[in-house]
Amino acid sequence: MSGAAQYSDERAREIIAAHMGLEGPAMPILHALQKEFGYVPDAAVKEMAEALNISRAEMHGVVTFYHDFHRAPHGRHTLKICRAESCQSMGAERQARAFLDKLKLDWGGTTPDGALSVEPVYCLGLCAHSPSALYDGEPIGRVDAEMLDEIAAEARD
Amino acid sequence: MVKVYIPLDMAAVAMGADRLAAAVAQEAAARGETVEIVRNGSRGMLWLEPLIEVETPAGRVGYGPAKVKDVASLFDAGFLTGGAHLLNIGIVDEHPWMKKQNRVTFVRCGVIDPLSVAEYEAHEGFKGLTRAFEIGPAAVVEEVTKSGLRGRGGAGFPTGIKWKTVADCPPGQKYVVVNADEGDSGTFADRMIMEGDPLSLIEGMLICGYAVGASKGYVYLRSEYPIVAKVFQAAIEKALEAGWLGKNIKGSGFDFDVELRIGAGAYVCGEETSLLESLEGKRGIVRAKPPLPAHVGLFGKPTVINNVLSMATIPMIMEKGAKHYADLGVGRSRGTMPLQIAGNVKYGGLFETDFGIPLGVVVNEIGGGSRSGRPVRAVQVGGPLGAYVPVSLFDLPIDYEAFAAKDSLIGHGGLVVFDDTVDMSWMARFGMEFCAIESCGKCTPCRLGSTRGVETIDKIRNGMDVDANIALLKDLCHTMKFGSLCALGGFAPYPVESALRHFPEDFRKPALEAAE
């Protein structure tokens, strides 16, 4: 997403310290790191392992378990397209496939200009308005091919 | 000043409710009208979203689905006094879809301002907790048991028994955890209650904490629900300000705090032990049971873990009494179920009704049949791990045992409708693929079985040794069902087996086509 800050160990340590009063602080820290830097850099994982007093391997294991956390910089914009059953019942799978083919991307891929990442998502709770999507956190119901093209164009600007 | 309601519900926002609210405010200002725009939850008639409601002396008049382009004509038509307009649906409470329901858990959802403690109280809010304080913890557990409430998160385990187990643990640190992971396709009831009536969930948690002797509650919310996170966090703050959370709540001597935590896109974290691992900051890997979370739960302490709907129903049970609730429903399925009608359906939405209503009535009469206008062919009930039910079984009542008897489940109450263009071997393949993507990896039947399942279905779809591969697939399902540690691997065969059982022709298409 746009506006991500440049990584620094110092800033990572600040973010980690701000959450150390919580019970089980790892997930809130990971969310905060990703919000700040746009992804969870290896250096931040190292800082976290030290602060939480666990091995780096263990910390790495946590980060990689969850679909939401990225290990490398991501596109400036993120489009999550639902491919769960309800959306499939309204033709989501075919529609998404055509869109990805047009962008020459696979699920999880980012356009070469770094503008847009397209990720699969398994239900957004918008199933009465299938097919649905989430663009930079904004929910969209009854998505059609034209809307997807508009999003791709907007992401490039 | 006229009160105008425009939902903040994520589905309404996905259909333009935020832009609509801005446009109404702007148009009102331009015309010199004073309006108060309340962002409420959804009434559940999701096909009408965004639904504008206007308060009039006769009741709340609805207009929907309203778009920004309709705003000027709505003002021209005098919608602020309930004027006639193409989008006018009349008094919302009188709408046939509303009238057919029995709203218990959702009684306030869409009606009140979700962030007004005063309105919550004016609509019987906190009466259940007040009564709990009067009768004492043991009597609360007794009351919940007598109500017959079963966990709405999927397994249908009696809530009272779970609470009693935790209440019976020696005093000390205990936790209340709410499962707001709602990962099932076709479900959105947890989201809607948390957006539309978040204080009911907080009140349920308070009653639970009081009953079992816990002073801290966590809500584990999926990351796919950004609006819930905002609304629920605000609700926590409002409850704190009003003295309904924190220390010595309303002079009862009872302390309780609620904290919101966000997941990170892993379906398996809806499984209760995996959820606890995640809350603790670990990989969301399923724990073997026993010990039960009730004995050894969050941070090793006794923990009640309940679904949002189970918890949000508690205040009504406490307020009206166990019998009132238990008198609703059929057999061992007591009370009401908020059904979520979704997929290829005309009138999708949230419909709360007593257990016992036939599936076909929900799909065809309430849901209005398919959205595409083509014949309905299958309904997946109970999420991605639920069975596909064919039209020939539409007499099945919504009842845990009746569904179980047909190798199906009700789960969280989600119904996903498919028309006759569905390819059931593809849906079976997707079921296995989903299991492979979301498997926590702890046990072999699920981790490897799901991938082998995808491969085998691919072969069947390609017409390769169809009979032998169908036999292999059935065998694989059997292994997953009985060899998996948790219900992700254990229930993944339900969609596959039901597709094979009820729609065998879809597994023989390539061979048939090749023979033509």
Ligand SMILES: Cc1cc2nc3c(=O)[nH]c(=O)nc-3n(C[C@H](O)[C@H](O)[C@H](O)COP(=O)(O)O)c2cc1C
């Ligand atoms: C893979 C898997 C996913 C689950 N997802 C959820 C969920 O999203 N929400 C939920 O309340 N229960 C979910 N459950 C059921 C929980 O494990 C647990 O039974 C439930 O939260 C208990 O609450 P209840 O008794 O109020 O239903 C899931 C179970 C499995 C096996």
Ligand code: SF4
């Ligand atoms: S069945 Fe699947 S999700 Fe459940 S414990 Fe085994 S590997 Fe993990």
Ligand code: FES
């Ligand atoms: S299945 Fe796509 S929003 Fe629920």
